[in-house]
Amino acid sequence: MARENKIxxxxxxxxxxxxxxxxxxxxxxxxxxxAGTVGLDSLDDGASITLLKENCGGFQSDKIELVMTTDxxxxxxxxxxxGDIGRVSVCGAVNDLSVMGARPLALSCGMIIPEGFxxxxxxxxxxxxxxxxxxxxxxxxxxxTKTVEGSALDSIMINISGIGICDAPVRDSGLSPGDKxxxxxxxxxxxxxxxxKREGFEFNSDLVSDVAPVWKMIEPALSVRTKDGKxxxxxxxxxxxxxxxxxxxxxxxxxxxxxxxEEEKIPIREAVxxxxxxxxxxxxxxxxxxxxxxxxxxxxxxQVLKILKQHPYGKDAAIIGVAGTxxxxxxxxxxxxxxTRYVDVPTGDPIPRVC
Amino acid sequence: MARENKIxxxxxxxxxxxxxxxxxxxxxxxxxxxAGTVGLDSLDDGASITLLKENCGGFQSDKIELVMTTDxxxxxxxxxxxGDIGRVSVCGAVNDLSVMGARPLALSCGMIIPEGFxxxxxxxxxxxxxxxxxxxxxxxxxxxTKTVEGSALDSIMINISGIGICDAPVRDSGLSPGDKxxxxxxxxxxxxxxxxKREGFEFNSDLVSDVAPVWKMIEPALSVRTKDGKxxxxxxxxxxxxxxxxxxxxxxxxxxxxxxxEEEKIPIREAVxxxxxxxxxxxxxxxxxxxxxxxxxxxxxxQVLKILKQHPYGKDAAIIGVAGTxxxxxxxxxxxxxxTRYVDVPTGDPIPRVC
Numbered sequence: 001m002a003r004e005n006k007i008x009x010x011x012x013x014x015x016x017x018x019x020x021x022x023x024x025x026x027x028x029x030x031x032x033x034x035a036g037t038v039g040l041d042s043l044d045d046g047a048s049i050t051l052l053k054e055n056c057g058g059f060q061s062d063k064i065e066l067v068m069t070t071d072x073x074x075x076x077x078x079x080x081x082x083g084d085i086g087r088v089s090v091c092g093a094v095n096d097l098s099v100m101g102a103r104p105l106a107l108s109c110g111m112i113i114p115e116g117f118x119x120x121x122x123x124x125x126x127x128x129x130x131x132x133x134x135x136x137x138x139x140x141x142x143x144x145t146k147t148v149e150g151s152a153l154d155s156i157m158i159n160i161s162g163i164g165i166c167d168a169p170v171r172d173s174g175l176s177p178g179d180k181x182x183x184x185x186x187x188x189x190x191x192x193x194x195x196x197k198r199e200g201f202e203f204n205s206d207l208v209s210d211v212a213p214v215w216k217m218i219e220p221a222l223s224v225r226t227k228d229g230k231x232x233x234x235x236x237x238x239x240x241x242x243x244x245x246x247x248x249x250x251x252x253x254x255x256x257x258x259x260x261x262e263e264e265k266i267p268i269r270e271a272v273x274x275x276x277x278x279x280x281x282x283x284x285x286x287x288x289x290x291x292x293x294x295x296x297x298x299x300x301x302x303q304v305l306k307i308l309k310q311h312p313y314g315k316d317a318a319i320i321g322v323a324g325t326x327x328x329x330x331x332x333x334x335x336x337x338x339x340t341r342y343v344d345v346p347t348g349d350p351i352p353r354v355c
Numbered sequence: 356m357a358r359e360n361k362i363x364x365x366x367x368x369x370x371x372x373x374x375x376x377x378x379x380x381x382x383x384x385x386x387x388x389x390a391g392t393v394g395l396d397s398l399d400d401g402a403s404i405t406l407l408k409e410n411c412g413g414f415q416s417d418k419i420e421l422v423m424t425t426d427x428x429x430x431x432x433x434x435x436x437x438g439d440i441g442r443v444s445v446c447g448a449v450n451d452l453s454v455m456g457a458r459p460l461a462l463s464c465g466m467i468i469p470e471g472f473x474x475x476x477x478x479x480x481x482x483x484x485x486x487x488x489x490x491x492x493x494x495x496x497x498x499x500t501k502t503v504e505g506s507a508l509d510s511i512m513i514n515i516s517g518i519g520i521c522d523a524p525v526r527d528s529g530l531s532p533g534d535k536x537x538x539x540x541x542x543x544x545x546x547x548x549x550x551x552k553r554e555g556f557e558f559n560s561d562l563v564s565d566v567a568p569v570w571k572m573i574e575p576a577l578s579v580r581t582k583d584g585k586x587x588x589x590x591x592x593x594x595x596x597x598x599x600x601x602x603x604x605x606x607x608x609x610x611x612x613x614x615x616x617e618e619e620k621i622p623i624r625e626a627v628x629x630x631x632x633x634x635x636x637x638x639x640x641x642x643x644x645x646x647x648x649x650x651x652x653x654x655x656x657x658q659v660l661k662i663l664k665q666h667p668y669g670k671d672a673a674i675i676g677v678a679g680t681x682x683x684x685x686x687x688x689x690x691x692x693x694x695t696r697y698v699d700v701p702t703g704d705p706i707p708r709v710c
Contacts, residue, residue, distance in 0.1 A: 013704030014596030036420060038455070038524050042609075045451040045592060046424030046517075048524045064419065065391060069401030070463035070516055071499045074507075096400040100393070108425035110465075110514045144426045144514075148708060152429075152509040159465045159499075161425055161516035162401075169393050169403045237400060241369030250398075349368030353503060 007117040012147025019043065022145065025119060029126040032139040035106040039141050047141035049106050049163060067102035067169055069093055070161040076353040078125065078155055080197045082190075082208030085158055086128035088289055088355055092240070093162035094136050094213040099236040099292055100171075101222055102164025104136055104215055109143040110159040115150040125156065136213045138162075170222075174235040175255035180301035181321040184217065184292040184314045186210065186267045187244055191286035191351045192275060203278075207271055212290030214238065217311035221294075221304045232300035237293050240355050242346045245284040247293045248331045249345045255295075256328045261321030261343070264336040284333075285346045287354040295323060362472040367502025374398065377500065380474060384481040387494040390461040395496050402496035404461050404518065422457035422524055424448055425516040431708040433480065433510055435552045437545075437563030440513055441483035443644055443710055447595070448517035449491050449568040454591040454647055455526075456577055457519025459491060459570055464498040465514040471505040480511065491568045493517075525577075529590040530610035535656035536676040537649040539572065539669045541565065541622045542599055543641035546706045547630060558633075562626060567645030569593065572666035576649075576659045587655035592648050595710050597701045600639040602648045603686045604700045610650075611683045616676030616698070619691040639688075640701045642709040650678060 010017040022043065027033065033040035036048035051064065071092040078085040090107065097104045109129070113122065133140060140160075189210040196207050224232040235255060239247040244266075252259045268283055276283045290313055296304045301319055308314030331343040365372040377398065382388065388395035391403035406419065426447040433440040445462065452459045464484070468477065488495060495515075544565040551562050579587040590610060592602040599621075607614045623638055631638045645668055651659045656674055663669030686698040 009707050010703040012596075013701065013707070014601055015701040015703065017702065019700075038422075038526060042526065042528070043605075044455065044524075044527050046422045046455045046457070046519075046524075048455070048457075048521075049421040049423060051419040051421065064406040066404040066406065066421075066518070067393075067401045068404060068461060068463055068497055068516075068518060070465045070497055070514065072465035072467050072501050072512075072514055074467055074501045074503050076507075100399065100401045100403070102401070102403075106423060108423055108516050110425045110427035110516070112427050112429055112467075112512055142423055142425055146427050146429045148429050148509075152431075154503075154507040157427075157467055157512070159425065159427055159514035159516070161423075161463050161465070161514070163421070163423060163518060164401075166403075169399075169401075171393060171397065172399050173397070241367075246369055254397075345374075346368065346370035347372065348365040348370065352364050352368070 005119045007113045007115055007119060007147055009115050009147050012145055018145060025123050026126055029123060030130050030140055032133055033141060035139050035141050040143060065166055065168060067097055067100045067164040067166060069096035070159065072157060072159040073355055074157050074353050075355055076155065077198060080209060081193045083211040084125055084128050085156060086125035087132055087211050089158040089160045090129045090132040091211050091213045091289055092355060093160040094215050095238040097162050097164035098215045098218045099238045100169045102166040104138040104162055104164045106139055106141045106163050108161045109140045112146045112148060112153060112157045114148055114153040117156055132213050136215050170231060170233055170236045172235055172237060172251050173254035175251050175257050175295040175323045176234060177257055177323055177325045178298045179234050179295040179323040180298055180319050181259060181261060182294045182296055182305055182317060183244060183267065183320050184308055185316040186269050187288055187291060188268065188272050188283040188286035190289040191354050192272050194354055195351050203275060210288055210290035212313050214290060214292050214313060217308060217314045218292060221307045224300050224304055226297050232297045232304055233294055234297060235295035239288050239291055239293050241287050243285040243287055244293055245343045246346055248343060251295060252331050253329045257323040258327035259321055259323050259331045260334060262334050265318055265320045267316045267318050281350050284343055285350055289355060360474045362468045362470055362474060362502055364470050364502050367500055373500060380478050381481055384478060385485050385495055387488055388496060390494050390496050395498060420521055420523060422452055422455045422519040422521060424451035425514065427512060427514040428710055429512050429708050430710055432553060435564060436548045438566040439480055439483050440511060441480035442487055442566050444513040444515045445484045445487040446566050446568045446644055447710060448515040449570050450593040452517050452519035453570045453573045454593045455524045457521040459493040459517055459519045461494055461496045462515050462517045464495045467501045467503060467508060467512045469503055469505045469508040472511055487568050491570050525586060525588055525591045527590055527592060527606050528609035530606050530612050530650040530678045531589060532612055532678055532680045533653045534589050534650040534678040535653055535674050536614060536616060537651055537660055537672055538599060538622065538675050539647040539663055540671040541624050542643055542646060543623065543627045543638040545644040546641035546709050547627050549709055550706050558630060565643055565645035567668050569645060569647050569668060572663060572669045573647065576662045579655050579659055581652050587652045587659055588649055589652060590650035594643050594646055594648050596642050598640040598642055599648055600698050601701055603698060606650060607686050608684045612678040613682035614676055614678050614686045615689060617689050620673055620675045622671045622673050636705050639698055640705055644710060
């Protein structure tokens with residue numbers, strides 16, 4: 001009996017057992033699986049997305065701007081405080097689309113599962129995916145399931161790709177001197193929650209990951225426009241691997257501006273700060289899975305901040321710095337006492353397999 | 356020195372080393388990486404696809420039908436006669452879009468690489484991808500690279516997702532009684548080439564995989580229309596895992612028709628036939644990676660066949676059977692001597708990790 005509740009190689013063989021697994025574990029637990037003529041339940045070679053003039057923001061008769069994103073998730077352990085690989089993987093795609101300024105339209109899901117993997121665990125993962133899909137209102141419309149020998153892979157790995165739509169993408173390179181830098185809440189929770197669980201630390205046992213889909217928080221902020229009709233949000237990233245250190249450096253380099261951030265304004269939980277100090281980790285380099293770093297036109301920064309704060313995921317948002325012409329491509333951290341240091345691009349990963 | 360040419364955990368850490376790997380191995384070898392405002396070289400959170408009225412077949416002012424597909428590839432060994440995991444993964448997405456009747460617009464690439472993987476091998480894989488992209492004229496516009504401990508994964512695994520565009524998708528469920536069944540060439544080459552290489556068989560050492568992108572072969576056949584303006588091609592699948600046995604059964608079940616195929620009309624190489632017999636394998640269940648199974652309106656079957664035969668990948672195409680009202684949902688194989696048997700849905704995978 002135990003054997004029957006484990007993934008076997010036949011579950012990935014493209015035949016009857018795979019169909020049955022998809023039906024009983026995946027389709028059963030996903031509520032929204034269609035965005036066009038052909039949806040996930042057709043189990044066809046792909047699925048379709050119908051774009052209708054009346055229901056597509058940014059739809060013009062001569063041009064449509066789609067956004068595509070992809071992420072493969074190798075998070076370890078797959079279940080952790082505040083989430084699991086299912087929640088992380090769907091949030092990963094939703095958040096990448098969101099920070100491009102694109103409304104999520106549809107997702108795909110490619111799973112690689114080792115032989116012997118517990119089907120009850122698979123079902124939990126799929127249910128976690130579904131919770132995010134329902135929250136955001138986006139379907140998984142197509143998928144792929146592969147199985148490999150248990151010796152070939154240590155756990156399930158999930159790729160989610162996504163399609164969104166926008167009038168014009170928000171780019172990393174969009175910062176101008178003067179733009180305010182906002183972070184949407186407490187940093188480093190995801191990485192530290194994962195590390196705490198993985199290493200079995202006694203301290204910080206209450207710490208949970210921030211993994212969450214940011215679209216509903218971002219959507220109203222995207223409609224804030226400058227006098228010339230441009231988005232007030234000039235650049236946006238979700239600071240996952242490499243933390244806000246990596247996101248800010250990418251923005252500074254691509255936008256050819258310097259970024260100065262004030263240490264005391266960065267939202268960070270005391271427990272996270274303390275354990276980072278104990279472990280010799282820089283919280284700026286630790287991954288987040290439900291946070292956004294934004295550059296915003298200075299005249300609209302307070303308005304955008306207020307909008308973000310109205311959403312539960314953004315209630316601790318703060319303006320943490322400003323872009324300038326000094327030291328283009330660099331990020332400078334100013335401490336409470338006024339000393340400064342460069343925030344470097346992380347060279348390695350303090351916490352591997354974080355997403 | 357040797358160490359430097361191997362993947363390390365830092366290559367997946369989201370920082371400087373990852374950027375450098377992406378630049379020197381991926382971007383350097385991919386020629387076409389953009390389909391809109393933001394392309395792969397922006398290394399942003401995603402990329403964009405611009406749909407313009409003048410360059411989108413099937414574009415109408417009030418409705419656009421996109422097709423999305425995804426496949427994770429776990430093929431073993433990653434290099435085999437006739438191709439490698441790079442070629443298989445890009446062909447997988449291109450072919451899934453093609454058999455949905457959709458012109459490929461853009462692809463994403465998510466790679467999971469074990470620590471210690473040879474960077475020269477990675478470069479070979481990327482070059483193979485590029486060759487297919489150039490042949491089809493489709494870019495990889497966004498990607499993701501994850502690394503894991505060498506003990507966690509036995510080799511590189513690649514997800515390719517794709518977006519295409521069409522007026523109306525060609526579905527598995529579109530077969531009508533009377534429709535002719537066409538296969539676009541010799542079956543079972545991919546699976547048997549892989550098995551031969553994997554097991555080191557002495558016989559069949561000349562066998563090569565058929566892995567190829569079928570879009571250019573399919574495209575002109577999609578324009579064949581019936582008198583009422585519908586596509587003459589009523590259903591289409593690429594018979595990968597589970598072979599044509601699985602594809603035909605899916606078509607029969609979803610279309611609620613019976614399919615009768617004639618054994619002697621199925622294109623199969625003698626070497627493949629012989630080795631299948633030796634190994635007790637059914638060639639109908641063996642994977643293909645550059646073949647298509649089509650259902651075509653009977654009045655247009657010869658015309659579609661002729662079009663397929665004009666392309667090198669379709670030169671051995673043949674009409675192998677017909678859909679009917681008898682035994683709906685079932686596939687029946689008629690031997691040269693007139694005996695019949697059901698072609699069952701494969702229950703397991705005779706050759707695992709084939710794609």
